[in-house]
Amino acid sequence: xxxxxxxxxxxxxxxxxxxxxxxxxxxxxxxxxxxxxxxxxxxxxxxxxxxxxxxxxxxxxxxxxxxxxxxxxxxxxxxxxxxxxxxxxxxxxxxxxxxxxxxxxxxxxxxxxxxxxxxxxxxxxxxxxxxxxxxxxxxxxxxxxxxxxxxxxxxxxxxxxxxxxxxxxxxxxxxxxxxxxxxxxxxxxxxxxxxxxxxxxxxxxxxxxxxxxxxxxxxxxxxxxxxxxxxxxxxxxxxxxxxxxxxxxxxxxxxxxxxxxxxxxxxxxxxxxxxxxxxxxxxxxxxxxxxxxxxxxxxxxxxxxxxxxxx
Amino acid sequence: xxxxxxxxxxxxxxxxxxxxxxxxxxxxxxxxxxxxxxxxxxxxxxxxxxxxxxxxxxxxxxxxxxxxxxxxxxxxxxxxxxxxxxxxxxxxxxxxxxxxxxxxxxxxxxxxxxxxxxxxxxxxxxxxxxxxxxxxxxxxxxxxxxxxx
Numbered sequence: 001x002x003x004x005x006x007x008x009x010x011x012x013x014x015x016x017x018x019x020x021x022x023x024x025x026x027x028x029x030x031x032x033x034x035x036x037x038x039x040x041x042x043x044x045x046x047x048x049x050x051x052x053x054x055x056x057x058x059x060x061x062x063x064x065x066x067x068x069x070x071x072x073x074x075x076x077x078x079x080x081x082x083x084x085x086x087x088x089x090x091x092x093x094x095x096x097x098x099x100x101x102x103x104x105x106x107x108x109x110x111x112x113x114x115x116x117x118x119x120x121x122x123x124x125x126x127x128x129x130x131x132x133x134x135x136x137x138x139x140x141x142x143x144x145x146x147x148x149x150x151x152x153x154x155x156x157x158x159x160x161x162x163x164x165x166x167x168x169x170x171x172x173x174x175x176x177x178x179x180x181x182x183x184x185x186x187x188x189x190x191x192x193x194x195x196x197x198x199x200x201x202x203x204x205x206x207x208x209x210x211x212x213x214x215x216x217x218x219x220x221x222x223x224x225x226x227x228x229x230x231x232x233x234x235x236x237x238x239x240x241x242x243x244x245x246x247x248x249x250x251x252x253x254x255x256x257x258x259x260x261x262x263x264x265x266x267x268x269x270x271x272x273x274x275x276x277x278x279x280x281x282x283x284x285x286x287x288x289x290x291x292x293x294x295x296x297x298x299x300x301x302x303x304x305x306x307x308x309x310x311x
Numbered sequence: 312x313x314x315x316x317x318x319x320x321x322x323x324x325x326x327x328x329x330x331x332x333x334x335x336x337x338x339x340x341x342x343x344x345x346x347x348x349x350x351x352x353x354x355x356x357x358x359x360x361x362x363x364x365x366x367x368x369x370x371x372x373x374x375x376x377x378x379x380x381x382x383x384x385x386x387x388x389x390x391x392x393x394x395x396x397x398x399x400x401x402x403x404x405x406x407x408x409x410x411x412x413x414x415x416x417x418x419x420x421x422x423x424x425x426x427x428x429x430x431x432x433x434x435x436x437x438x439x440x441x442x443x444x445x446x447x448x449x450x451x452x453x454x455x456x457x458x459x460x
Contacts, residue, residue: 035351038346050318053318054315054365059390060389061362210359214360215359215363221362221363226362
């Protein structure tokens with residue numbers, strides 16, 4: 001019986017089908033809002049679906065020099081990681097009793113999978129440009145992860161060391177959202193930028209860099225393999241704002257009003273993400289590293305000190 | 312299969328191939344992405360990578376160095392792939408006709424062209440109309456092979 005339930009969680013409700021659907025909607029909102037900011041009309045609602053459908057029907061080219069199994073496996077690895085993370089997050093949000101202590105840490109590991117799979121796939125294709133992109137992705141991971149961890153540790157200090165997502169939500173239901181305190185607000189700001197880098201969106205899209213690396217790590221991917229990468233990115237686009245809503249803004253509360261408020265919080269964070277994406281130019285690799293190690297980690301440590309002080 | 316053909320029409324990613332053009336066609340192609348025209352309404356995106364493309368926009372007269380590159384890019388694009396020739400030069404070598412530097416073969420003798428958009432340069436409206444017509448007709452024809460001279 002447990003297997004059936006886990007299978008359902010993983011494949012249907014908070015997992016694959018649900019997160020893919022919400023991810024497609026988020027991806028549409030992303031492109032539409034970015035287009036509206038540029039005074040354009042933007043793509044129709046079903047655009048992400050048609051993109052994926054087209055990629056599934058196209059030919060998938062495997063380069064002769066590529067390491068075949070790794071080239072084929074790495075998109076799946078990323079998708080599986082994102083799906084597991086989506087189901088864990090969903091279970092913590094919708095069935096608070098079913099999550100376990102320490103799921104926050106496990107979730108952080110699974111959220112690393114999509115970036116890791118991009119890197120692996122790029123290196124497996126043996127394309128020099130993809131290798132350059134993979135190296136940049138690696139540097140980016142090394143720069144945003146400490147900042148993200150600093151931001152999350154502020155939440156841990158605030159909630160007196162709660163390591164399970166549902167406990168963090170219930171703590172915030174009693175004491176108010178973490179983001180409303182000074183240290184929590186600073187940490188949320190920092191986490192927003194780290195998420196921007198995690199989704200490799202515009203100020204930090206140096207691993208793909210359409211204009212200089214011709215989509216870098218993804219350069220050799222086509223057809224359904226590229227489709228899987230795009231689907232993974234869509235799922236992450238839903239996952240990361242939802243993760244921040246749970247950590248900093250008190251999650252999706254009980255009752256219809258709470259659910260409505262939760263959706264509002266989610267859309268506010270998504271809109272902030274899209275605004276940062278469409279209003280900023282791309283940073284160079286050294287600038288991104290400097291930004292996160294100096295500004296980001298500095299801000300994180302200040303927020304951590306403030307949190308320990310009790311602010 | 313039906314939805315696959317429809318998906319190609321709804322989401323065409325275009326790879327621009329500019330070879331020896333005077334840059335006017337390139338500017339008119341980029342014009343199609345501006346707020347006034349906005350090709351993204353139809354799901355069309357400009358991509359910088361042949362592996363992600365569904366269509367190649369060829370602009371400019373094909374010069375001698377361009378021929379092997381156009382062939383190679385056509386091979387790199389995952390099939391099905393449309394080829395759209397934009398501007399007088401790509402159609403009939405335009406004002407460069409007879410130059411020592413250009414290929415003896417016009418674009419449609421190197422790769423199979425699906426639609427020709429005349430003009431020097433064609434207006435963005437014409438490029439969009441041509442691109443959308445090519446997408447509308449895609450999948451209805453038997454794919455043509457490269458003709459040998």
